[in-house]
Amino acid sequence: MQASVDQIKQHVNELIASNQLAHAYAFTGEAFDQKVAVTTYLVQGLACPHFDEEGQPCQACSFCERISKQQYTDLFVLEPDGQTTRVDQIRQLKDWLSKSPVESDFKVAVISRAETMNPSAANALLKFLEEPLDNIYIILYTNAIDLLLPTIQSRVQVWHFAKAENEERLNRLLEANIRPRHAHIIVQLATDALDRWIEGYQEESFDQWIKGLNYFYQMLIERQPQAFIVVQTHLKSFLSNQQAQDGLDYLMLLNHHLLKKQTTAHADEARTAYAWLDDLIQSKQPSTQSVLELNQALLTAKQQVMANVSGQLAYEGIAVSQCDWK
Ligand SMILES: [Zn+2]
Known part of the structure; x- marks a missing residue:
């Protein structure tokens, strides 16, 4: 309500x-x-x-x-x-x-x-x-x-203060034949007009992109140096300036949901789309402090990309700052 x-x-x-x-x-x-x-x-x-x-x-x-x-x-x-x-x-x-x-x-x-x-x-x-x-x-x-x-x-x-028009935006995406799972993500990422997303949408490629980002995020939460390699293997073709920015918004969204799941006693039914984060919390139990630090690293990377630093460099920087290097 x-x-x-x-x-x-x-x-x-x-x-x-x-x-x-x-x-x-x-x-x-x-x-x-x-x-x-x-x-x-x-x-x-x-x-x-x-x-x-x-x-x-x-x-x-x-x-x-x-x-x-x-x-x-x-x-x-x-x-x-x-x-x-x-x-x-x-x-x-x-x-x-x-x-x-x-x-x-x-x-x-x-x-x-x-x-x-x-x-x-x-x-x-x-x-x-x-x-x-x-x-x-x-x-x-x-x-x-x-x-x-x-x-x-x-x-x-x-x-x-929730945006009332989110429902409307979601319907527009669904009418444009965007897969529902993807449409829910886009509604949360798109702060501006939806046209860019609708025009550029290719189901297969969107799926690969989100999977790559999920994998990258998992490696970051686990603090695995492999996160650095994921940038070069899974994300390399999704690092144009715009897509690098969108990707960082998505990673911040994941971080936001993870923290929310961690700090609320009862799971929010509306968030079941990110159920895999529950497993990540169970197995890794990241500290609130480390999740906040990751958020800071993501914000810094976004600032860099907006200042025209290459997406690859900015993403690699996140891996370098968050992972345990032995
Ligand atoms: Zn007055």
């Missing part, structure tokens, strides 16, 4: 009216626009001097207007630097938060794509979350909350 944006806004009104807003939230899910809409509404609710009877911000005063145009001094949005959010960015954010608000009596900071915080950045943020300041609110945007440190997860309230 998922609340609509209007229901969430109503809930925001109540929280503000009763002074029960939490100091830190994580907005999860893929509906980025909805996250921004609710953040805007929340900041307006705190700033607007003209509530109506239901506690709604007026949407007409200069506060409400500037907030919706993202021109409000006491709202700050931190974006990752490339594929990583670094510790000095978090330190700058903390500096900003420690100064008095300019326009009102509160400050709100949004950390976009919070899963890109590297371990030192995450720890710096954690210290801040452990000692929240009055009238300071932090909102983490993330599509992959499981990739945040468990200690951070435990200190934020989670609101989920």
Whole structure:
């Protein structure tokens, strides 16, 4: 069950009216626009001097207007630097938060794509979350909350914003005669238009690609140096710049599911497509720390590929950094 944006806004009104807003939230899910809409509404609710009877911000005063145009001094949005959010960015954010608000009596900071915080950045943020300041609110945007440190997860309230159109997208892929198993993967990987995927789809080749990535991922979790060879044998023909990026997104997806399976007591029925990860967890019992490290290595590789480093080099780099070399 998922609340609509209007229901969430109503809930925001109540929280503000009763002074029960939490100091830190994580907005999860893929509906980025909805996250921004609710953040805007929340900041307006705190700033607007003209509530109506239901506690709604007026949407007409200069506060409400500037907030919706993202021109409000006491709202700050931190974006990752490339594929990583670094510790000095978090330190700058903390500096900003420690100064008095300019326009009102509160400050709100949004950390976009919070899963890109590297371990030192995450720890710096954690210290801040452990000692929240009055009238300071932090909102983490993330599509992959499981990739945040468990200690951070435990200190934020989670609101989920799912993309309603996923069903529609899935149907479009199925209508284009894409194998259902592949269509489910593509829906999760494709953040943009589906056309590119539909046009380029060849069943056999897609299958080989996913199998190669699964094998590579297994070797990485097992920390086997063979991962390096898998790049040259199984993945070599799938390492164009675009495909290397897509592959890294898929590996991050696997990592996300693995962590989710590891940290939730009951298996999520919707995730049975990745049942083989259960065996991997059973046999290898990877530590949370090592899964988070692998995520960092995948993010670094994606950053490299986006900067035009060859896919092969970037993938080999992951193997080198993750495997036990004796
Ligand atoms: Zn207003």
